[in-house]
Amino acid sequence: MRRYLLVKVCSEKPVAFTGDQLMDAIMVAVRKFFGEFGANQIDPRMIRFDSSKAEAIIACRKDQEGELQAAVALITEICGSSIAALTLKVSGTIKSLST
Amino acid sequence: MAGYIGAALTIPSATSKIQLMQLRSIFAELGIETFVRTDITCTNRQDLLRQLRRSRTLSDVLAVKCTNHAVGLVAARDRRVDMIFFDPAKRNVWFDHAIANVARAALEVNLSAVISNTLYLGKITKEINTARDHHVGIILSSGSISPALIRTPEQMAALGVLLGLSKDQARNALSSLPWSILQQNRDRQSNQYIEEGVKVVRSVNS
Numbered sequence: 288m289r290r291y292l293l294v295k296v297c298s299e300k301p302v303a304f305t306g307d308q309l310m311d312a313i314m315v316a317v318r319k320f321f322g323e324f325g326a327n328q329i330d331p332r333m334i335r336f337d338s339s340k341a342e343a344i345i346a347c348r349k350d351q352e353g354e355l356q357a358a359v360a361l362i363t364e365i366c367g368s369s370i371a372a373l374t375l376k377v378s379g380t381i382k383s384l385s386t
Numbered sequence: 387m388a389g390y391i392g393a394a395l396t397i398p399s400a401t402s403k404i405q406l407m408q409l410r411s412i413f414a415e416l417g418i419e420t421f422v423r424t425d426i427t428c429t430n431r432q433d434l435l436r437q438l439r440r441s442r443t444l445s446d447v448l449a450v451k452c453t454n455h456a457v458g459l460v461a462a463r464d465r466r467v468d469m470i471f472f473d474p475a476k477r478n479v480w481f482d483h484a485i486a487n488v489a490r491a492a493l494e495v496n497l498s499a500v501i502s503n504t505l506y507l508g509k510i511t512k513e514i515n516t517a518r519d520h521h522v523g524i525i526l527s528s529g530s531i532s533p534a535l536i537r538t539p540e541q542m543a544a545l546g547v548l549l550g551l552s553k554d555q556a557r558n559a560l561s562s563l564p565w566s567i568l569q570q571n572r573d574r575q576s577n578q579y580i581e582e583g584v585k586v587v588r589s590v591n592s
Binding site (some may be wrong): 297298299319320353354356357359360361363369370371373374375377 | 500501502504532533534535536537538540541542543544545547548553
């Protein structure tokens with residue numbers, strides 16, 4: 288069973304980044320705060336990335352969404368630019384996040 | 387702003403009423419109610435008490451930054467103080483058991499400090515554990531000075547859990563407790579309020 292997070296990246300200046308770069312930033316934050324073991328427990332995976340909206344759907348294991356939300360909250364930069372990563376919604380289905 | 391219904395703003399003393407109204411209208415357009423918050427920073431007891439006398443009636447929320455242990459003790463005990471907070475960068479002052487033992491004010495945890503420097507996680511976790519041991523109220527606030535440090539309420543609650551709170555405690559620290567403090571202060575400012583525990587319920591026409 289998995290949980291899905293809708294993550295939006297906000298910044299004061301426009302920042303161009305790819306889904307892989309966002310996923311790298313998330314993995315670095317998860318590894319930094321929960322370690323390798325925690326990263327395996329959370330098991331975050333990118334499902335979808337929309338560069339026009341700067342939004343992504345990230346999956347994690349059920350019961351680990353709190354940890355992933357905390358790790359996402361602690362991301363402060365991507366590609367050297369200052370950003371804020373916000374989790375807008377948490378759901379059990381991708382469909383409800385897409386609508 | 388996703389999920390927020392109120393914000394306490396620290397306003398510089400030089401801000402005019404018109405500027406404050408403009409600021410409030412910006413938040414009101416987003417459906418966010420604003421409250422004026424005063425942060426007192428001082429280095430000794432006399433200065434703290436003088437500033438408390440001056441600031442209490444002017445603001446909806448009154449917080450004291452504890453720059454040393456003596457100020458922390460006085461501020462934590464004083465009824466006029468709603469919240470106390472500590473600078474995690476200062477190594478010689480923190481929320482210890484002596485302060486927690488006498489605290490009437492809640493402990494405010496600024497999550498912007500954690501977001502901007504994660505080395506403070508340990509110190510803040512320790513302070514939260516001390517507050518929990520002594521049943522002192524804990525308030526999670528963004529403490530942000532820029533939009534980049536603002537997070538959604540759910541993220542703030544998740545960070546609270548990371549810092550050692552339970553899920554319910556983290557939610558209370560974000561919503562119930564701050565709201566009850568604001569409500570209490572509004573009641574105090576009303577004409578019906580006499581003193582703590584005494585208020586006018588009904589006036590009798592003679």
